[in-house]
Amino acid sequence: MGAAVTYTESELVLGLKARNEKHFGYLYDHYSPALYGIALKVVNDETVAGDVLQEIFLKIWRGIERYDSDKGRLFTWMVNIARNTAIDTLRSKAHKMGQKASELGSNGLASDQLAIHPSVDHLGLVKVVEQLNKEQRVIIDLAYYKGCTQEEIAKILDIPLGTVKTRMRNAIIQLRNILKQM
Amino acid sequence: MDVQRYISSGIIENHVTGLLSEVESREVLSTMQQYPEVKAAADALQVDMERYIQLWATKPPAGIKRQIMERLHKTEADEPVVAESETPAETNEDTFSENTGLNISQLQIWQYSAAAAIVLLLGSIVMNVVSYSNSGSYQQQISSLQTEQSSLMAEKEALKEQLEFAHKEMGVMKDPSFKWTRMPGVGKHTGVVATVCWNPQSKETFILAQALPEPPVDKQYQLWAIVNGKPIDAGVFELGNKAHSVQKVKPVENAQVFAVTLEKKGGNPSPTLDQMFVAGKVAG
Numbered sequence: 001m002g003a004a005v006t007y008t009e010s011e012l013v014l015g016l017k018a019r020n021e022k023h024f025g026y027l028y029d030h031y032s033p034a035l036y037g038i039a040l041k042v043v044n045d046e047t048v049a050g051d052v053l054q055e056i057f058l059k060i061w062r063g064i065e066r067y068d069s070d071k072g073r074l075f076t077w078m079v080n081i082a083r084n085t086a087i088d089t090l091r092s093k094a095h096k097m098g099q100k101a102s103e104l105g106s107n108g109l110a111s112d113q114l115a116i117h118p119s120v121d122h123l124g125l126v127k128v129v130e131q132l133n134k135e136q137r138v139i140i141d142l143a144y145y146k147g148c149t150q151e152e153i154a155k156i157l158d159i160p161l162g163t164v165k166t167r168m169r170n171a172i173i174q175l176r177n178i179l180k181q182m
Numbered sequence: 183m184d185v186q187r188y189i190s191s192g193i194i195e196n197h198v199t200g201l202l203s204e205v206e207s208r209e210v211l212s213t214m215q216q217y218p219e220v221k222a223a224a225d226a227l228q229v230d231m232e233r234y235i236q237l238w239a240t241k242p243p244a245g246i247k248r249q250i251m252e253r254l255h256k257t258e259a260d261e262p263v264v265a266e267s268e269t270p271a272e273t274n275e276d277t278f279s280e281n282t283g284l285n286i287s288q289l290q291i292w293q294y295s296a297a298a299a300i301v302l303l304l305g306s307i308v309m310n311v312v313s314y315s316n317s318g319s320y321q322q323q324i325s326s327l328q329t330e331q332s333s334l335m336a337e338k339e340a341l342k343e344q345l346e347f348a349h350k351e352m353g354v355m356k357d358p359s360f361k362w363t364r365m366p367g368v369g370k371h372t373g374v375v376a377t378v379c380w381n382p383q384s385k386e387t388f389i390l391a392q393a394l395p396e397p398p399v400d401k402q403y404q405l406w407a408i409v410n411g412k413p414i415d416a417g418v419f420e421l422g423n424k425a426h427s428v429q430k431v432k433p434v435e436n437a438q439v440f441a442v443t444l445e446k447k448g449g450n451p452s453p454t455l456d457q458m459f460v461a462g463k464v465a466g
Contacts, residue, residue, distance in 0.1 A: 021251070021254070024251075024254070025247070025251075028247050028250065029247075032241075032242050032246075032247070033239040033240055033241050033242065034232075034235055034236055034238075034239040036239070036240050036241070036242035037235065037236075037238035037239040037240045038235060038238070040238075040240055041238050046243070049242075050242065050243055050246050053242050053246055053250075054246060054249055054250050054253065057250045058250065058253060058254070061254060072228075075232060076228055076232065079232060079235060083200070124237050125237040125238065128234070128237060140199060140234075143199040143200055143201045144199045144200060144231070147200060149201075150201055153201075164201070165192055165196050165201065166192065168192070168195055168196055168199060168201055169192030169195045169196065172195040172198075172199065172227070173195075175230070175234060176227070176230050179230050179233050179234065
């Protein structure tokens with residue numbers, strides 16, 4: 001974003017493994033919004049999300065040696081780091097404050113977050129959110145962003161445990177249909 | 183295995199969204215390795231999920247990048263594993279050389295301290311020896327001074343005695359109750375003179391041997407008080423350095439004549455008459 005040079009993913013990985021700070025700066029400029037978006041959606045707090053984002057990039061910098069391009073794309077690897085870091089923070093916070101259940105139990109979960117954090121791709125998001133019903137949106141967010149187990153989701157949404165996987169599959173299919181139209 | 187059925191079972195969706203347990207996820211991953219169709223389906227879903235993520239992308243607050251870059255350097259400095267960077271190596275080297283310098287200077291301090299201690303010890307020993315020998319000479323000085331002092335004391339006592347005696351002598355001479363009897367030489371002892379000084383009241387008697395010859399070593403002069411021809415011993419007296427001073431002799435009750443004879447040392451109960459040197463009649 002705004003950087004004159006562009007790197008291919010393999011160039012970027014090679015630069016990062018060589019401890020090149022220019023490549024790391026480029027990585028941040030290009031991927032920090034997506035990873036910050038994950039952190040924000042998980043912890044739902046800008047300050048905490050900022051701290052989480054720092055942790056994410058430090059983990060990327062330290063762990064780049066372990067990244068294997070044969071096993072997946074760099075972005076997928078970074079997204080997993082971001083999700084795990086943010087969810088870990090959320091769990092330690094929730095554990096401390098007893099926050100998690102009440103927050104997840106509140107009905108206006110996704111729309112609240114939408115109101116607070118305007119997206120880079122706001123229009124696309126509005127479209128997706130409009131076309132997904134609330135239950136579909138919530139089940140994706142609980143699993144993907146909050147790291148909830150099937151049991152937790154069943155409890156929060158007050159549905160039988162056996163139906164969680166089916167509803168998840170339906171929600172994802174609906175999401176992919178919407179994305180195809182975009 | 184029916185691949186299409188597996189794909190449409192919903193397990194891939196549950197895997198990508200993180201809903202599966204660890205064991206279930208590992209099964210999916212191994213199936214993906216076995217069946218390219220399963221892997222393709224999972225990858226396609228992954229891409230879609232990442233598109234969904236991108237929809238939520240939000241520009242992070244300014245300053246976070248700078249903070250991360252700062253922590254990056256801090257972490258590198260803290261981590262000794264990251265040895266490619268030159269800065270930690272230099273720091274280590276500096277620390278090492280600094281430590282070495284410190285050790286050397288500490289060693290030198292110890293060496294100097296030890297040398298100083300030895301010098302001080304030697305000095306102390308020398309001073310002790312000197313002091314000890316000095317104390318010996320001081321003791322010698324003290325004893326010689328003590329001797330000197332005691333001799334001076336003795337001299338003083340002697341002088342005091344002499345003074346007292348002179349006073350007495352003077353008193354005797356001044357006192358009008360004393361009777362002076364001059365005793366000239368008898369017979370062949372011409373030119374020989376002695377004087378007796380007698381107080382009839384106090385019975386005190388003194389003799390002054392003005393001109394008596396020195397007696398032989400084994401002999402002494404003896405004074406006699408003669409009353410009605412009968413001599414009474416009045417004691418022996420010295421000559422020598424006391425020859426010219428008044429010497430106290432035995433008290434005399436009564437006397438008509440005084441006489442001095444040469445007797446054996448210590449005196450005789452009765453006078454040896456042929457050895458009478460001087461004699462004099464007491465004035466009435």
